[in-house]
Amino acid sequence: MVIWMRSLTRSSRKNKPANWKRQIFEMTETWTVKKLLNWSETHLKEKGIDAPRSDIEVMLAEILQTGRMGVYLNYDKILTPAELSRYKEFILRRRENEPVQYIIGKAFFYGRTFAVHKGCFIPRFSSEALIDVFLKKKKEEGIGTSIIEIGGGSGCIGLTLALERDDIMVDIIERSPEASALIRKNMKAHGLAERATLIEGDFFTLSPQKSYDAVICNPPYIVPGDPHLEAQVRDFEPAEALYGGSDGLDFYRRLKDKLSVWAKGSWIFLEIGYNQAKAVQEIFQPAEVEIEKDLSGVQRVAYFYRP
Template sequence: MTVLEGIQKSAEFLVKKNVESSRLQAELLLAHLLKMPRMKLYLNFERALTPAETDGFRELVRRRGQREPLQHILGSTSFCGFEIAVHRHVLIPRPETELLAEAGWNFLSTLNPQPSTALDFGTGSGCLAIALALKSPGAHVFAVDVSPDALTLAQQNAAHHQLTERVQFSQGDGFAALPPEIKFDLIVSNPPYIPSAEIETLEPEVRDYDPRGALDGGVDGLDFYRRLAVEAGAFLKPKGKLMLEFGEGQAATLREIFEKQKWVVEAVLPDYTRRERILIARR
């Protein structure tokens, strides 16, 4: 079997398994297996795959056909251009969360040349904490998560980016994981926000492979926001900001929740599809 034949057959198989962008997915899996950039496959279409390569490719495509996320099979993803390792104990970082990271580092840059501190509440893979630290060289970033397995990976990701000195991890239940007197210039969070009953309706890649504790936001999906609205203020400096990702359709209720707790909602930003997804608030 040649490279091209392998890609074509695999793409056909993945279509039958309802995998989106099946040809692209097949190419990415084969490029990963052959340890070459995807574009280089195009120069190698007529190359014959060895029996070992054919077997290896078949196994990767079989896993993807079972709707295991591509990022889990590859072992990593890109977040704000930085490589982040992922596995089944962390949420796979999403493109819309890059917008939250960008809003965060833009705000931190306005505080320059003062050193700044930021908190990533529910850090998962560590993607937000890592992107903030890499883009804000003067910032010290704290990252908390309730999941010890997530934190272990987040720490490895930070070490991979030489951030051991500037990103500090604590395991525990939200703010209880932090020293009580600490105050931040910025708190970012992409908390779990899927209403519990909706989880079963999600695509298999999310439903079966993202950790439930990273998805489940309680009955209406808003448990973590109610908690942040009450608790986050005590951990912010006077001019500090709270920046939160939330789910589609949650903006209006979130505004109410935060305004009721005496927050000023400064902005609600849209994602790439123009849906409101990020709330920026201050005390």
């Protein structure tokens, strides 16, 4: 999970006029895609949503059942009343800082689409570094094909590994019933029922039923009160998927104690916070923990081999 994102000014939810939901575009007007795109950008900026253009493109693409490029290819299309009504609901939710992924019910990760909804951690672009680093090390070190992901959320990380390499078999541990339902949905949508297995339960109380060649995880690592955390993350995403204790490192400490059971002769790949590389290296001593940066140049992945 990435936490050094741009700050948003939270739109006020107090002292709203009784007709606040009607203070939006008139449904009786003729609205082209271009007109609605430009109006929406101005409207969301006025409501304190920073740089909303990409979110608007995603919402319009969902309404029009096209890609973001298709939004511009349909610039002069007049939206139907049904399309306008649905889009109005999207805008009302987005201006309250609700993440666009929850609004449209999907998130994009490593070039693919995964179902998401409230109660599930939203996949981040920064987490794609976990995929890149794993695939690189798999090739360099000859890492085997049996993988376990801890805390799957939507399942996007483990399922992406299986989609990228057709020899990989992945088990995904998830304790949240809401997230588990999403993982099943995404497994089915991507045709991975034969190569992906959901294990429902708490990793820290379970015992492995087999050995694994690699353990991969994007744990909760945010420090409560971190000033870099966006309001849309803080107010909508599940706290247990975000916060890692007073210093953000609780999960890593607990994980170290469990590796003797889960990781014998295994590679470990972990996402880390932007300022946690040194601390994570110290936690897993005497292992030689290597650090890789994401595409934004932020130290994002810690990995090591545990004999």
